[in-house]
Amino acid sequence: MDHQNVTLSLPKEILRRAKHIAIERGTSLSGLLSHLLEELTRQEDAYCLAKRDHLAELEKYDLGTGGNAGWSRGDLHERQR
Secondary structure, X not given: OOOOOOOOOOOHHHHHHHHHHHHXXXXXXXXXXXXXXXXXXXXXXXXXXXXXXXXXXXXXXXXOOXXXXXXXXXXXXXXXX
């Protein structure tokens, strides 16, 4: 995988703590950030895939409304009384 350098501006305290975490994990700050960003992108991809699949599954059901609710929120509260 090709790499590209980036410049970040981070609060000093966060940078200091992140460097300590990287040392504790036996990696560099760059390695730590790379790992975290890889995990974030993996999670986002999984979420998008699951969302797409769930929306496709919902398309299979016809609730008889044609996509439009024939009631208001107030109507629903009236029916509960």
